[in-house]
Amino acid sequence: MEILVCVKRVPTVGGRITVTPDRQEVDTRMSGFAISPHEECAVEEAVQITERVGGSVTAVTLGPEEAIEQLRGSLALGAGRAVLLETDGREFGPIATAAAIAAEVRAHGYDLVLLGNEAADTGDYQVGIRLAHELGWPVATGIKSLEVSGGAVIARREYRGVEEAYELPLPAVITVKEGINLPRYPSLPGRLRAKRAAVERSSPAWTQFGPEGLRKEELRVPASSQHQATVLGHGADAVPELVRVLAELGILP
């Protein structure tokens, strides 16, 4: 089973999001970066599948040179090969992103492509689906459980308390959500191997993709999200006051 996993480098914003003075980007001067959470689970899932049925895992990312950090993170989790589709740092929209990944799929041939259901930062909810249409493959999204059997995958998710099962013939595209597995901690040998591994590079032609029809003008932090909390007290001494507040809010039976 040849699996391609698509990962995205996103800032770890911690307790607060701020934007750059030109309001075009999230201010990342104080933040680290990580693989977007759903996609970290996609890497783990791909590695687990190849551990069961054999095959290999390739991690791909579309991003700037710095995104090699997230490819090495994927290699440390067990991916065998890594490909950087290098951009000049500008944001590719979902149509261009899907087209760039499709080119990698066509060039190397895969049985299964895994992505996260949506990226933590842009939240476009569509790259996997556009990729599937580009390739003419079936796609299931938001998947929380995946079984490979023969030439098909059984993908499951829950929607409003009802379990949905999808059976897809391979090759297929699956987008997963965190919770499908618990990603392992990279082993020391894994990290060392990842550090030494070669990362293949190619440059998707930015210019071949026209404007996508959705143009970002600016980013804003919603005004109402922060306020001052009333301190009820310190430690267990604050409990009587807490009980009074709970009663006032109508919480107590």
Added chain:
Amino acid sequence: MTVLCLVELDGTDPADVSLRALTLARTLGDSSIGAVVFADSAGMPAATLADYGVTDGYVIEPGSLDGYAPQAWARVLAGLATETGATAVLAAGTDRGNEVLAHLGAITGLPMAANCTVVTPDGGRTHRIVRHRWAGLLLEHAVMEAPVALFTVATDAVAPVPVRVSAETPDAIAQDVSAETPASLQIHVHKPELAEADLVVRAVESAGRAGGVSLATARVVVGGGRGVGGPDGFAPLEELAELLGGVVGVSRVVTSEGWRPHRQQVGQTGTKITPELYLACGISGAIQHIAGCAGAKHIIAINTDPGAPILAHADYTIIGDLHEVIPALVEALRAR
């Protein structure tokens, strides 16, 4: 001028999130609001849809299309959009809404904006859009240029407001309703012929886990974070949740450490909650977590760190160790 809205059903009623999407659809200024419902004709909630300003109800009857098939649903929407000359097609920003509209974007080659809070026509093919990034903790202002605007509506962005008041309309909403002429709803029944390729991916549904209060709909959620200290520290939180008629939710670090199962996670990558009260214990309040609990009506935080980011989102706070505060609170509540 027509706008089409995919309406999901909750039993036999339109889902609340779809009524919110319809409320936003009315702001686009189109004379015809079409609701697309995948159901039997008998299952068309016509009266409620008319209350929300729908002028045309498109019933897509099952036939070859049995059960949820996202690509097929999108193909049907694409056909209806062409047939009606729609200027916009939208859905609620649910897992299904985002999925179907993404397929529609791929089928038509048009852009799709997920989880919008505001959509304003700006002449011709242009719409000005505000949409969620980072699960709503950051807003993107953008311009969409497309012959048909495709978008989903963030589920918490717009209150559902009917165009006419019925006996069941809550007072709070009824006050906002402008006096518009009650619309008459025209029903159109479709039995689409679909290509096999659009039906390859379809859901086989089975009953989910039964019983218990769900995290998404709980009235009270007692949250536990890193401060709980380990997998064995949750018993007092469980006890408190039970006393308050609620459930326990946890932060991402708790599920990443494997202390609790992922289905208990409150956050951007877990469950979004909307309780009356969220009692956040030992949770620092990373953006990832706030994205999941910002819909709580009241937030009370218990934290040893007076500088924890959660405090900027809380209404009340206790500075202290949850291991002292929670048992004392349980004792006080039992004594009542």
